[in-house]
Amino acid sequence: MAYGYWRAGRQREPAEFELFFRRCPFQGGFVVGAGLGECLAFLRGFRLRGPDIEYLQSVLPSTTDKAFFDYLRTVDASEVTVSSVPEGSVVFAKVPLLQVKGPLLVVQLLETTLLCLVNYASLVATNAARFRMLAGPDKKLVEFGLRRAQGPDGGLSASKYSYIGGFDCTSNVLAGQLYGIPVCGTVAHSYIMSFTSLEEVQPRTLKPLDSEEPVEFLPLAELWLGRVCQLLQVPCDGVNHGELAAFASYAIAFPHSFQGLLDTYSVMGSGLPNFCAVALALHQLGYRAGGVCVDSGDLGKQSREIRWVLRTCGAAFQVPWFETIPIVASNDISERSLQEIIQEGHEIDVIGVGTNLVTCTLQPSLGCVYKLVTVNGHPTQKLTEDTEKMTIPGSKVCQALPSVHEIKSHAQASLRLFSPAHLRLQEPEPYQVAVTEKLHALLVNMRQSSQ
Amino acid sequence: MAYGYWRAGRQREPAEFELFFRRCPFQGGFVVGAGLGECLAFLRGFRLRGPDIEYLQSVLPSTTDKAFFDYLRTVDASEVTVSSVPEGSVVFAKVPLLQVKGPLLVVQLLETTLLCLVNYASLVATNAARFRMLAGPDKKLVEFGLRRAQGPDGGLSASKYSYIGGFDCTSNVLAGQLYGIPVCGTVAHSYIMSFTSLEEVQPRTLKPLDSEEPVEFLPLAELWLGRVCQLLQVPCDGVNHGELAAFASYAIAFPHSFQGLLDTYSVMGSGLPNFCAVALALHQLGYRAGGVCVDSGDLGKQSREIRWVLRTCGAAFQVPWFETIPIVASNDISERSLQEIIQEGHEIDVIGVGTNLVTCTLQPSLGCVYKLVTVNGHPTQKLTEDTEKMTIPGSKVCQALPSVHEIKSHAQASLRLFSPAHLRLQEPEPYQVAVTEKLHALLVNMRQSSQ
Numbered sequence: 093m094a095y096g097y098w099r100a101g102r103q104r105e106p107a108e109f110e111l112f113f114r115r116c117p118f119q120g121g122f123v124v125g126a127g128l129g130e131c132l133a134f135l136r137g138f139r140l141r142g143p144d145i146e147y148l149q150s151v152l153p154s155t156t157d158k159a160f161f162d163y164l165r166t167v168d169a170s171e172v173t174v175s176s177v178p179e180g181s182v183v184f185a186k187v188p189l190l191q192v193k194g195p196l197l198v199v200q201l202l203e204t205t206l207l208c209l210v211n212y213a214s215l216v217a218t219n220a221a222r223f224r225m226l227a228g229p230d231k232k233l234v235e236f237g238l239r240r241a242q243g244p245d246g247g248l249s250a251s252k253y254s255y256i257g258g259f260d261c262t263s264n265v266l267a268g269q270l271y272g273i274p275v276c277g278t279v280a281h282s283y284i285m286s287f288t289s290l291e292e293v294q295p296r297t298l299k300p301l302d303s304e305e306p307v308e309f310l311p312l313a314e315l316w317l318g319r320v321c322q323l324l325q326v327p328c329d330g331v332n333h334g335e336l337a338a339f340a341s342y343a344i345a346f347p348h349s350f351q352g353l354l355d356t357y358s359v360m361g362s363g364l365p366n367f368c369a370v371a372l373a374l375h376q377l378g379y380r381a382g383g384v385c386v387d388s389g390d391l392g393k394q395s396r397e398i399r400w401v402l403r404t405c406g407a408a409f410q411v412p413w414f415e416t417i418p419i420v421a422s423n424d425i426s427e428r429s430l431q432e433i434i435q436e437g438h439e440i441d442v443i444g445v446g447t448n449l450v451t452c453t454l455q456p457s458l459g460c461v462y463k464l465v466t467v468n469g470h471p472t473q474k475l476t477e478d479t480e481k482m483t484i485p486g487s488k489v490c491q492a493l494p495s496v497h498e499i500k501s502h503a504q505a506s507l508r509l510f511s512p513a514h515l516r517l518q519e520p521e522p523y524q525v526a527v528t529e530k531l532h533a534l535l536v537n538m539r540q541s542s543q
Numbered sequence: 544m545a546y547g548y549w550r551a552g553r554q555r556e557p558a559e560f561e562l563f564f565r566r567c568p569f570q571g572g573f574v575v576g577a578g579l580g581e582c583l584a585f586l587r588g589f590r591l592r593g594p595d596i597e598y599l600q601s602v603l604p605s606t607t608d609k610a611f612f613d614y615l616r617t618v619d620a621s622e623v624t625v626s627s628v629p630e631g632s633v634v635f636a637k638v639p640l641l642q643v644k645g646p647l648l649v650v651q652l653l654e655t656t657l658l659c660l661v662n663y664a665s666l667v668a669t670n671a672a673r674f675r676m677l678a679g680p681d682k683k684l685v686e687f688g689l690r691r692a693q694g695p696d697g698g699l700s701a702s703k704y705s706y707i708g709g710f711d712c713t714s715n716v717l718a719g720q721l722y723g724i725p726v727c728g729t730v731a732h733s734y735i736m737s738f739t740s741l742e743e744v745q746p747r748t749l750k751p752l753d754s755e756e757p758v759e760f761l762p763l764a765e766l767w768l769g770r771v772c773q774l775l776q777v778p779c780d781g782v783n784h785g786e787l788a789a790f791a792s793y794a795i796a797f798p799h800s801f802q803g804l805l806d807t808y809s810v811m812g813s814g815l816p817n818f819c820a821v822a823l824a825l826h827q828l829g830y831r832a833g834g835v836c837v838d839s840g841d842l843g844k845q846s847r848e849i850r851w852v853l854r855t856c857g858a859a860f861q862v863p864w865f866e867t868i869p870i871v872a873s874n875d876i877s878e879r880s881l882q883e884i885i886q887e888g889h890e891i892d893v894i895g896v897g898t899n900l901v902t903c904t905l906q907p908s909l910g911c912v913y914k915l916v917t918v919n920g921h922p923t924q925k926l927t928e929d930t931e932k933m934t935i936p937g938s939k940v941c942q943a944l945p946s947v948h949e950i951k952s953h954a955q956a957s958l959r960l961f962s963p964a965h966l967r968l969q970e971p972e973p974y975q976v977a978v979t980e981k982l983h984a985l986l987v988n989m990r991q992s993s994q
Contacts (some may be wrong), residue, residue: 093734099796100745147720153799207690208698239658240908245696247659269598282915283544285923294551345550348604388929447908456902457691464733472736474807478839
C-alpha cells in the first residue's frame with residue numbers, strides 16, 4: 093500500500109484515521125481505554141532502519157522502484173498528530189479512542205502497531221475493572237497471570253493494564269521492578285512438599301520481638317499444635333510433619349510476614365492446625381502472621397470454615413488479631429465463579445486472579461479497528477454489504493469524558509478505578525494530567541452524590 | 544521460597560520438577576509441544592544482575608539476611624539439566640513436556656518463566672495444527688493476528704508458533720525479518736477508500752512485459768470494464784470509480800502480483816467487475832493477476848460466486864488462467880466457521896486467520912503446571928482433597944515420540960505439521976535434529992501406509 097501511494101505521488105496527502113471498537117467486550121457497556129502511552133512512545137521512535145529496509149527490499153517484488161526504499165529511510169512520525177481520550181478513560185462503542193492525522197503513507201503504515209498496542213491493553217484493563225466492580229472497593233485484588241499470558245511481554249502488558257484497571261498488585265516481579273507496581277505472592281505447593289520431616293528445619297531458633305535471646309521454635313510450635321488439635325478436635329496423627337516443618341522454616345525466615353498455604357495435604361485435617369500452631373508460637377514471641385492461602389476446592393465454603401477456626405482459636409487462646417488474619421484465595425477464579433462465591437457468602441480478603449484475567453477468557457479480543465475517515469479533507473466511507481462493517485464518514489468530535497450520568501448508567505464504574513495510585517503509570521502529558529484531575533473530581537462528586 | 548530454602552541450608556539439594564498439562568485444550572486429544580528453544584535460551588542467560596538484586600532487596604522484609612543477596616549474585620542455571628520432548632512433538636495429557644533437574648533453589652525459581660514460555664507457545668501451535676488438519680494439506684493458511692495479540696511480543700510468539708503448528712506464512716513483517724517466516728498480506732479497505740476518482744491514478748502508463756513502449760493503462764481498463772459489465776449483466780454506472788482507480792494504481796505498481804480487495808463497496812456490483820477489468824487489461828500486456836480477497840459476509844457462498852465469474856470471464860475472453868486466480872478469504876474465521884464453510888462447499892484457496900488463531904478463543908490458556916516430583920532422591924506428592932490436582936510422585940520415563948498408532952488415533956495429526964520447512968525454527972541441538980529426522984521418517988511412513 094505504501095508503495096502504491098508513493099508511486100501515485102500521494103504519500104504526503106493529509107489523511108485521518110480513527111481507531112475504535114464496534115461492540116463492548118464481555119457483553120458489557122464500556123471499555124477502559126488504555127495503551128496510549130505506548131502508542132506515543134512508539135510514534136516518537138518510529139523509523140525504518142537500514143536492516144529493516146534491506147529486509148523489505150528482499151521480500152517486495154524485484155520490479156519495485158529503488159527510489160522508494162530511499163524514501164522509506166526518511167519516513168518518521170514527526171508530522172503525525174494524535175488526539176485521544178485520556179489513558180484509563182471509560183469509552184463506549186464507536187467512539188474513537190485515537191484520532192490519527194498525518195501524511196497518508198505514514199498514518200497507513202501505523203495501523204497494525206497502534207491496534208496491537210491499544211487492543212489488548214484496553215481489553216485487559218476493562219476485564220480488571222469488571223473484577224474490581226464485582227469484588228467491591230475493599231477487597232485486595234492480585235494479578236497472578238504471568239504463566240498463562242502470551243509470552244513474557246504479554247505478561248508484562250497484562251500486569252501493567254490490570255493495575256490501571258483497578259488491581260492492587262501483581263506476582264510479576266519484573267512488572268514491579270519496571271513499573272513500580274506493588275508485588276505480592278504466595279508460596280507454592282512445591283515449597284511445602286520439599287519438606288518431609290522436622291529435622292529439615294534450619295535454623296531452629298527465633299529471637300522474640302523484644303529480646304536478643306533466641307528461643308527454640310519447634311518445641312513451641314509442637315506445644316501449640318497439641319492445644320489446637322484438642323480445641324478443634326482434629327486427630328494429631330493426621331497432621332503432616334513435613335508441612336509443619338515447611339511452615340516453621342518459613343516463619344523463622346519471615347517472622348513478620350508468615351503465610352501458610354493450607355491445601356497441600358488437607359486444609360482442615362493438616363494445613364490449618366499446622367498454620368494455627370505456628371502462628372500462635374509466633375504470637376508468643378511477639379509477631380503476627382501475615383495470612384493463609386487456599387488454591388483449590390470450594391473457595392467460599394473453605395473461607396467460611398477457615399474464618400470460624402481462626403475466630404475459635406483467637407477466642408480460646410485470647411489472641412484478638414487472630415480472627416482478622418487475611419484469607420487469600422485463588423483457583424481459576426472467573427467473573428462467574430467470583431459472583432457465585434459472593435452470592436453464597438465468603439470470608440476471603442485477598443483474591444488472586446490469573447488465567448481468566450490475563451487471557452480474558454470470556455472474550456479474548458477487543459476487536460478495535462482503524463478506519464480512514466478523511467483524505468485530502470474529503471470524508472471517506474466503507475459502504476460494504478456487511479452493514480455492521482460500514483463506517484461513518486468524516487472526522488468525529490469526541491467528548492473526552494463521559495458524563496456522570498453515562499458512567500453510572502452504562503458502566504457503573506468502580507470509584508477506585510481512577511484512584512491516583514492507578515494513574516501514575518500514564519504518560520505525563522499536560523493535557524492528560526488536567527483531564528485526569530477533572531475526572532478525579534467528577535468521581536469524587538459521584539461518590540458524594542451516591543451516598 | 545528461595546530465602547526459606549537458603550536459610551534452611553537446602554539451596555543445593557538435588558530436586559526435579561516436571562512441566563505438564565492435565566487436560567488437552569479445545570476438547571481435543573493432543574498438544575503440539577513448543578517453546579523449548581526459548582526455554583534453553585533463557586536458561587543459558589539466567590542470572591540476577593545488580594539492579595535486580597537491589598530491587599529484590601527493596602521489596603523483601605528489612606529483616607532479610609544480607610548474605611542472601613550476595614548468594615543470589617552467584618545463582619545461574621549452569622547445574623540445571625533439562626530433558627524434553629522435541630520441539631513440535633505431539634504430546635498427551637499428564638506426559639511431561641519438560642523435566643528440570645538441578646539445585647532446589649534454582650529449579651524452584653525457574654517455575655513461572657518456564658511455564659510462561661511453554662504454555663502459550665504450545666497452545667497456539669496446537670491451535671494452528673487444528674486449523675491445518677481442518678483445512679487439509681493443500682490450502683494456504685496465513686496468520687493475520689498481530690493486531691489482536693497480547694502486545695508486540697505476544698504477536699511475535701503467535702506468528703512463530705503458528706508457523707511451527709502448520710501455517711504457511713504471516714502478515715507480521717517483523718516475524719518474517721526475525722525468524723525467516725514467509726510474509727504475505729492483503730490490501731486494506733482504506734487503500735481502496737483513499738481513491739475517489741480516476742484522476743488520482745499516477746503514473747498512468749505501464750510497459751507490456753515484452754516491450755519497452757509504455758501503454759496508457761486506464762483506457763485499456765475502462766474498455767475491459769465495459770465488456771465485463773456487459774458479459775456479467777452488471778450496470779456500469781453502479782461500479783465505483785475510486786475503486787477502479789485504486790485497482791489500476793495497484794496494478795501499475797505491482798503488475799506481477801496485482802491483488803483486488805473486493806468488498807469495500809459491493810463485491811458483485813463493483814469490486815469484481817473492476818478487478819476483472821484491471822486483470823484483463825494486465826493480461827493484454829502479458830501479466831497475470833495475483834488474487835482476489837474478501838473480508839466480510841458469507842465467505843463460502845461468495846467464493847463460489849467469484850469462481851463462477853472468473854470462470855465465465857476466462858471462457859468468454861479466452862484467458863485460461865483466469866479461472867484459477869487464487870481466492871483469499873478472511874473474516875473472523877474460527878474452527879467452527881471454517882468447518883461450516885467446508886461443509887457447504889467453497890472455492891477459497893488462501894485462508895487468513897487472525898483473532899481466533901492467536902487468542903485461541905475456544906480456550907485461551909493451556910494450563911501447564913510445574914510440579915516437584917523428587918527432592919534429595921525421594922519422590923514427593925501433592926495429596927490435596929481436589930483429586931484432579933493430585934500429582935504422581937517420582938520422576939517419569941517418557942517416550943519422546945508417540946507411536947504412529949497413537950498419532951493416528953489420538954491426534955490425526957496433519958502430515959504437513961512436521962514438514963522440514965516448519966521445523967527450521969527450532970534450536971539446532973544435535974539430539975533434536977536427530978529426533979526430527981526420525982519423526983520425519985515416521986510421518987513419511989504414515990503417509991505411505993495410509994495410501
